Amino acid sequence: MTAAKTPPGLLLPGTQVRLSLDISETANPDHFTFAARPAAKEPDRSWDIRGDVYRTEHGLKVKRIEVGTEPAGTAEVTGTLMRQIPIGTILDYVRGRVSATLAExxxxxxxxxxxxxxxxxxxxxxxxxxxxxxxxxxxxxxxxxxxxxxxxxxxxxxxxxxxxxxxxxxxxxxxxxxxxxxxxxxxxxxxxxx
Known part of the structure; x- marks a missing residue:
């Protein structure tokens, strides 16, 4: 697989989330990382998320998620905030980008x-x-x-x-x-x- 990187600040379709995704050949070619944040900086949506996706025998799986909020913002990491983060959409996009590098x-x-x-x-x-x-x-x-x-x-x-x-x-x-x-x-x- 060739190295690929999405443009900075790619807006995921159907969401208000910008995603940057680094797909590169590493020591483990079955490991991908991502970072995402809301498209608009609003006090109650000032979060960012980073994580790792690994290929398993059952397909790509999110193995690590790190959620943070801006220190000066009013947002806190709560259950409500976690439900607002579209993990499924992010994983679908990672899956699609991995696949698209072969089919381009x-x-x-x-x-x-x-x-x-x-x-x-x-x-x-x-x-x-x-x-x-x-x-x-x-x-x-x-x-x-x-x-x-x-x-x-x-x-x-x-x-x-x-x-x-x-x-x-x-x-x-x-x-x-x-x-x-x-x-x-x-x-x-x-x-x-x-």
Whole structure:
């Protein structure tokens, strides 16, 4: 994986949180760090959060969180403040950025879609790799919902067939585990090894 850093002060979609994320090759390539803060400095929202995300056999997991408030501000670290911090959104963004670094140079139409003929598709490693990369590209940060629908259109197959291919790509190690109720994935061990 290549080193990548988000622009300073990236505003997470659907939130009032700015995120800076450092994804870099280190001694442990399965370790990522993040820092976030509210977009607007308000006395009751003057917090910042830093943390570590590690890749586990069950996908990316937040392993450390450090929450602080400005000494001059009125905010305190309380249960209410902790509930305002969108950890799930931050983790989704980390997952998306990790995945997007692999899928950045993909063409708009997956190469596998051009090679798929009518009838039963042979699930070769090359095909599953292309399905995985296409899925990572379609679920990257900033992409709209409906990745499966877009892939179904590109491949000329029903959405259920695309879901089956994605599940097979996961089973064969091209995609990492999914997060229940959320679209997207992270690269599987076979993609990370490339």
């Amino acid at each position: 140079d993909l063409p708009d139409i997956p190469a596998a879609a051009m090679a798929v003929s009518a009838g039963r598709t042979v699930m070769t490693d090359g095909f599953l790799r292309d399905v995985a990369l296409s899925y990572l590209r379609e679920t990257a940060p900033g992409e709209p919902q409906g990745a499966t629908r877009r892939l179904a259109e590109a491949y000329g197959r029903p959405e259920q067939t695309i879901r089956t291919w994605i599940a097979r790509a996961r089973k064969e190690g091209w995609l990492g585990p999914s997060t229940r109720g959320r679209a997207g994935a992270e690269p599987g061990p076979k993609l990370r090894a490339e």
